[in-house]
Amino acid sequence: MTTAAAKALLNDEQLLRYSRQIFLPEIDVEGQQRLLRSKVMVLGLGGLGSPISMYLASSGVGQLVVVDPDQVELSNLQRQIVHSSDALGMEKVASAKRTLNGLNPDVDIVTHNRRLSEAELIEAARGADVVVDGTDNFDARFTINRACHAAGKPLVSGAVVRMEGQVSVYRFDQPGGPCYNCLYPESNTAPAGQGERSSWQNCSETGVLASVAGIIGCIQATEVVKLLLGIGEVLSGRLLLLDARTMEWNTVGLRKDPQCSVCGTE
Numbered sequence: 001m002t003t004a005a006a007k008a009l010l011n012d013e014q015l016l017r018y019s020r021q022i023f024l025p026e027i028d029v030e031g032q033q034r035l036l037r038s039k040v041m042v043l044g045l046g047g048l049g050s051p052i053s054m055y056l057a058s059s060g061v062g063q064l065v066v067v068d069p070d071q072v073e074l075s076n077l078q079r080q081i082v083h084s085s086d087a088l089g090m091e092k093v094a095s096a097k098r099t100l101n102g103l104n105p106d107v108d109i110v111t112h113n114r115r116l117s118e119a120e121l122i123e124a125a126r127g128a129d130v131v132v133d134g135t136d137n138f139d140a141r142f143t144i145n146r147a148c149h150a151a152g153k154p155l156v157s158g159a160v161v162r163m164e165g166q167v168s169v170y171r172f173d174q175p176g177g178p179c180y181n182c183l184y185p186e187s188n189t190a191p192a193g194q195g196e197r198s199s200w201q202n203c204s205e206t207g208v209l210a211s212v213a214g215i216i217g218c219i220q221a222t223e224v225v226k227l228l229l230g231i232g233e234v235l236s237g238r239l240l241l242l243d244a245r246t247m248e249w250n251t252v253g254l255r256k257d258p259q260c261s262v263c264g265t266e
């Protein structure tokens, strides 16, 4: 692209701010402009939502809709790096907005300081290009999965506990793929199912190594940018698992459950 053509799409400050991304042939000026026109909803501004929202803001995603009902507490600061010590007691969405606009004033940050109902989530997901789940409990993840399925929008899902993490992408914008409920059926109350689920409880009960939340959140942010720009292959139909104690990564294939209560066809 000629300099003149590039300047027609982005101003001088943007060309400089995003230059290291624009140098990537997969992104270039057109890709950067596309990011600047994109809308992403980030659910949860905790250990995952912090790196997710910070990298999406610094990368120049045009609008971030951030949702979190909580206030910043001292025990959050170890891993929730979008919040600083002087934000104690603030709404997490207000604290995050301050940090994110400090990183990049170009980004429009829309905040919801409450838990959205399923109907509201569906509506908000319809208005977004991609939804990212950074919440820390199963109830929220099931609701978000159903809402994204209903809205037909891709969901980038992540979870972290202790020194383990997992990431997957559910392409509700394409037919035939699995959903989060295919992986962890909500209705599964059998002992085997509980065993699987109980190992991925809320980190407030089990603890989490801060940097492991950072790793998983960064992978989620990367998958979001790839989805927005159509780069490479995302973790669709695959679950990426990290055990940071041994620093071993595993990928397992995910199959659609035809009897899934959310996306099943039978």
Ligand SMILES: [Zn+2]
Residues within 6 Å of the ligand: 178, 179, 180, 181, 182, 183, 256, 257, 260, 261, 262, 263, 264
């Ligand atoms: Zn399903």
